[in-house]
Amino acid sequence: MNCEVAQEIIVLAVYGELPDDRAHQLEQHLTQCERCRQEMEAVAGLQKAMSVLPVIEPSPSLVARTRLRLDEALDTMPHGGFLIRRWQSFQRGFGRMASAPVMAAFLLLIGLGAGGWAGYRAGAHQATAQLVAATPAAPASIPVMADLDAAQIAGVSSITLEPNTENVEVRFSRVVPETAFGTLDDPQIRQLLLLGARNHDDSTVHMDSVDLLAQECRNGHQCAGGPIRNALMVALRYDKNAKVRSKALDGLEPYVAIDTRVRDAVLEALLKDPDPEVRTQAIALLAPVEADSSVQDVLQTVASQDQNPHIRNVSRQFLEQVSQIQ
Amino acid sequence: MGGPVRENLPETDLIREAQAGSRTAFDALVRQYDQAVLRLAMHLTGSEQDAQDIQQEAFLKAYRYLGNFRFECSFYTWIYRIVTNLCLDHLRRRKARREDQAVMIDSSGEEMDLMTNVSDDRSGANPARELDRKFLGQRILMALDELTPRERMVFELKHYQGLRLRTIGEMLHTTEETAKNTLFRATKKLRVKLAELR
Numbered sequence: 001m002n003c004e005v006a007q008e009i010i011v012l013a014v015y016g017e018l019p020d021d022r023a024h025q026l027e028q029h030l031t032q033c034e035r036c037r038q039e040m041e042a043v044a045g046l047q048k049a050m051s052v053l054p055v056i057e058p059s060p061s062l063v064a065r066t067r068l069r070l071d072e073a074l075d076t077m078p079h080g081g082f083l084i085r086r087w088q089s090f091q092r093g094f095g096r097m098a099s100a101p102v103m104a105a106f107l108l109l110i111g112l113g114a115g116g117w118a119g120y121r122a123g124a125h126q127a128t129a130q131l132v133a134a135t136p137a138a139p140a141s142i143p144v145m146a147d148l149d150a151a152q153i154a155g156v157s158s159i160t161l162e163p164n165t166e167n168v169e170v171r172f173s174r175v176v177p178e179t180a181f182g183t184l185d186d187p188q189i190r191q192l193l194l195l196g197a198r199n200h201d202d203s204t205v206h207m208d209s210v211d212l213l214a215q216e217c218r219n220g221h222q223c224a225g226g227p228i229r230n231a232l233m234v235a236l237r238y239d240k241n242a243k244v245r246s247k248a249l250d251g252l253e254p255y256v257a258i259d260t261r262v263r264d265a266v267l268e269a270l271l272k273d274p275d276p277e278v279r280t281q282a283i284a285l286l287a288p289v290e291a292d293s294s295v296q297d298v299l300q301t302v303a304s305q306d307q308n309p310h311i312r313n314v315s316r317q318f319l320e321q322v323s324q325i326q
Numbered sequence: 327m328g329g330p331v332r333e334n335l336p337e338t339d340l341i342r343e344a345q346a347g348s349r350t351a352f353d354a355l356v357r358q359y360d361q362a363v364l365r366l367a368m369h370l371t372g373s374e375q376d377a378q379d380i381q382q383e384a385f386l387k388a389y390r391y392l393g394n395f396r397f398e399c400s401f402y403t404w405i406y407r408i409v410t411n412l413c414l415d416h417l418r419r420r421k422a423r424r425e426d427q428a429v430m431i432d433s434s435g436e437e438m439d440l441m442t443n444v445s446d447d448r449s450g451a452n453p454a455r456e457l458d459r460k461f462l463g464q465r466i467l468m469a470l471d472e473l474t475p476r477e478r479m480v481f482e483l484k485h486y487q488g489l490r491l492r493t494i495g496e497m498l499h500t501t502e503e504t505a506k507n508t509l510f511r512a513t514k515k516l517r518v519k520l521a522e523l524r
Contacts, residue, residue, distance in 0.1 A: 011513045012506060015484055017491050046517050047485070052459055053466045055486050058364040058377075066364060066378050070356065070385055074349070077386060 001029040006036045014043045156196040159208040168212060170196065184216055190228065197231045203241065210235050210244050214251025229255060233265045242275035249281050257288040267298045276308050283314050290318070341401055345392050352392070355401070356385055363409050370413045370482055371420075372467070380416060384409045399496060407497045410479055417475035469519035477512040484509055 006029045012018045013026055030037045058066075158171040166184045170192040182189045196209030214232055217223035228251075235248035249269060255262040263286075270282040283302075286295050296319070303315035335343075335351075337358070343351035363384060367377035387408050395404055470478055479498065483489045484505075489497075495505040 008510060011510050012491075015509070017506070042517060043513060046513060046520070049462065049520065050466055050485055050516070052462050053470075053486075055365060055369050058361060058368060058374075062374060062378075063361055063364065066381055067356070067360060069378065070360070070382050071353075073382055073386055074352075074389060077389065 001025045003029075003033060003036055006030070006033065007039050010036070010040050010043050013040070014047050155201070156192055156199055156205050156209070157202070159193070159196055159205055159212065161208075161212065168193075172196075184212060185221060190216075194227055194231055197235060206239075207241065207244050207247070210239070210251075211247045214247045217251040218254060220254060223251075223255070229259070229262070233262065236265055236269055242273075242278055245269070245273065245275065245278050246281060249278060249285065253285050256285050263289055263292070263295070267295065270298060270302060276310060279308070279311050280314055283311075283318055286318075290321075337401055338397070341392070341395065341397075345395070352389055355388075359402070359405050360385070363405065366406075366409060366482070366487060367413060369486055370478070371416055376416060380409065380412045384412055387412075403493060403496050407499070410483070410497050414475045414479055417478060421475065465520060469516050472519050473512055473515055477508055477515065480505055480508040481512040481516070 156172040160169040170180050193209045196205045199205050213228045223229050232248040232251045236245050239245050252262050266282045266285050270279050273279050289295050299315045303312050306312045340351045340354050364381050367380040483494045491505040492502045495502040
């Protein structure tokens with residue numbers, strides 16, 4: 001340690017502000033340097049001399065007077081209103097954020113991550129819900145229309161055809177009962193009629209629906225290869241009501257000659273339908289396809305083996321007419 | 327405003343309650359520091375009246391801006407920062423007016439002999455030594471008044487209040503190193519002034 005450094009730190013040593021290692025170095029230097037030793041004594045002398053000036057403790061009466069005066073001043077000064085305290089609170093909060101930028105950034109990232117995850121979960125949940133809702137309400141045979149989601153329809157309650165028009169009123173339920181009004185060619189009305197045809201809880205609705213759909217097909221109104229023809233074939237095969245099956249058969253008549261699926265459904269009805277009138281009606285429908293060997297086979301079987309004499313007789317007559325023509 | 331506050335609550339709790347608007351909590355804080363503040367202000371200004379003014383202004387400021395206290399330093403440092411700023415302003419104004427006073431004025435405006443407040447144990451009840459001591463006290467006051475307000479403040483806080491230089495730096499919004507350099511300059515000046523007055 002040289003003298004310049006020593007004289008700079010002597011005052012720190014006198015006031016006890018020197019670290020131990022530096023104090024030791026200074027002590028070593030002072031043992032060898034008379035001038036610095038004198039400097040040390042001068043500063044220590046100053047410290048001692050300055051202590052002659054006392055630090056006076058305030059008297060109890062002065063303290064009491066000062067406190068009283070401060071109390072009075074504080075009483076007249078509002079400690080900030082609600083808004084000021086809120087502003088100070090905001091400043092404290094902002095100050096904490098400013099003094100902890102890493103924490104602030106961390107919290108921001110956490111927030112973004114949580115938001116993204118929540119959004120992803122919400123989207124995934126919604127997509128799943130939509131899939132679950134759509135699956136049972138949209139069978140392959142009944143397409144769901146854009147403006148009338150079958151999943152939203154709880155059931156069809158009544159169908160009323162305006163006399164001498166094609167206008168039909170269909171009452172159906174979503175969450176609350178609703179009413180749709182339009183022509184039979186209206187896609188929404190057709191959609192509702194198809195739903196009505198599947199409604200086996202209300203036989204009137206079911207029959208009216210099948211009847212109107214059959215009429216549409218007989219009149220050639222957009223039944224080609226569509227869901228209405230499928231609905232009529234289902235009704236013909238499985239409906240328990242003979243009148244309904246008869247109406248379905250009536251609606252399928254225009255397609256016996258051009259659609260083998262319809263032809264097979266009619267032959268099946270001829271062989272298996274429990275109602276003689278339906279079977280007799282089926283035989284009449286086969287006239288356009290009498291040349292079809294499968295049709296002739298079925299007719300011959302029925303004509304020779306059927307338990308119902310009327311059916312055997314009608315079939316036999318039908319086959320005789322065919323042979324005369326050929 | 328505010329409910330009853332136990333004065334033995336930790337200082338941090340007192341501060342939070344005072345920040346929330348508890349006057350009782352603030353009063354408890356005042357009681358912890360007002361004597362020390364008064365002592366410092368009296369020694370720096372040499373006037374009981376000025377010391378009272380500084381003490382009152384310091385605590386009114388503290389009351390008004392307590393909401394801004396963020397616990398980044400001790401409350402002790404914070405309140406002393408307010409007090410030292412007010413004292414520095416006072417010293418600067420006094421220096422500008424060149425109304426240097428080597429005597430202390432009490433609250434009634436009368437001159438107050440600092441030396442009479444010292445026990446005469448050190449003088450051994452010797453009238454001659456007592457006189458010398460009074461004379462030295464006068465010279466010390468004059469030498470202190472020759473320092474810049476900042477030098478005076480650092481020397482006051484170090485020599486008479488016994489604070490660490492690091493704390494002094496925090497109170498004066500500066501570094502410990504700057505406080506060391508200021509103390510070094512102050513002692514050099516005092517030595518020169520006291521030597522001149524011999």
